[in-house]
Amino acid sequence: MSEIKIAPERKLTDRDLRRVFWRSCMLDSSWNYERQQNIGYSFGIVPVIEKVYEPGSEKQKRAYARSLDFMAITPQLSTLLMGIDAAMEEENAANDGFDDSAITAVKTSLMGPLAGIGDSLIAGTLRVIGTGIAIGFAQQGSPLGAILLLLIFNIPGLLIRWFGLKFGYQYGSTFITDAAKGGLMEKVTFAVSVVGLAAIGGMVASYVSLDLSMITVGSGDFAQPISDYFDMIMPCLPQLIVFGFMYWIMGKKFKTTWVLVGTIVVCIAACWIDAACDHDVSIAADRCGIIG
Numbered sequence: 001m002s003e004i005k006i007a008p009e010r011k012l013t014d015r016d017l018r019r020v021f022w023r024s025c026m027l028d029s030s031w032n033y034e035r036q037q038n039i040g041y042s043f044g045i046v047p048v049i050e051k052v053y054e055p056g057s058e059k060q061k062r063a064y065a066r067s068l069d070f071m072a073i074t075p076q077l078s079t080l081l082m083g084i085d086a087a088m089e090e091e092n093a094a095n096d097g098f099d100d101s102a103i104t105a106v107k108t109s110l111m112g113p114l115a116g117i118g119d120s121l122i123a124g125t126l127r128v129i130g131t132g133i134a135i136g137f138a139q140q141g142s143p144l145g146a147i148l149l150l151l152i153f154n155i156p157g158l159l160i161r162w163f164g165l166k167f168g169y170q171y172g173s174t175f176i177t178d179a180a181k182g183g184l185m186e187k188v189t190f191a192v193s194v195v196g197l198a199a200i201g202g203m204v205a206s207y208v209s210l211d212l213s214m215i216t217v218g219s220g221d222f223a224q225p226i227s228d229y230f231d232m233i234m235p236c237l238p239q240l241i242v243f244g245f246m247y248w249i250m251g252k253k254f255k256t257t258w259v260l261v262g263t264i265v266v267c268i269a270a271c272w273i274d275a276a277c278d279h280d281v282s283i284a285a286d287r288c289g290i291i292g
Helices: 014-023 038-052 060-065 075-094 101-138 144-172 172-181 184-207 226-233 236-253 256-275
Strands: none
Touching: 014 038, 014 144, 038 060, 038 075, 038 144, 060 075, 075 101, 075 144, 101 144, 101 172, 101 184, 184 236, 236 256
8 A cells, every 4th residue: 555645734623633532432332233333433533524624525425425434443442543534534635636545445454453453452451450450359349349440441441542543643544554564563462462361361360269179189187189289280270271161162152141150050059069068058158159
């Protein structure tokens, strides 16, 4: 794709960009199966189209139609694409020789890579870390759990939205295309994926509980809980096995709802069986977190 120069004189102001920013928060509000986020994206970019084009002009009509093309991107990174789009729409309005098909081409080519990076960074890393911290407080009955989850997830998300919009509008399509050619996007995606997997691994070790202390190996004074032997092989190995089994089940196209229901049933049954073996049903409620 040839380099697209952005016109030095610009019509859009910070107020216009703020309108795009706030409208971008509605990206998923009108999600549909045919074109997914296209209506929300069009709603976000409309202030730009209204500002740079003559009302009722053929260019404005084509821009409106373009804004309703298929769109699927991580919401927090949508403003980066909107900023690039805004810069190109502005150039198209000022330059009669501009090929407006390049706008659609740029959006289509950048949508996938940005969604990949955004899903790894936001959903795969930031949300997981925020949830892990929130669970720690929530388990202690602290309302900080819910508050911290909202703050940890939304503050970085809003900052990414705003500065992504400013950056995309300032540099247009040239920086992103150069970054894609240099392999920068692949490197960022890989690094973010590693961080996300490490965070998930830490959550498995911290929040998945599998109490195997009632199962012993040996007899008499030499009897040892089987969990001690697992810890000798690898700490938290039973938890990893449970997580791996759940992941394998969901990979077999089992619905998440059925996996969750099955886990609850197995946990309750295990609690009552253990309590019955101890002839003390009263401890069943305390042991219902055998897998959690």
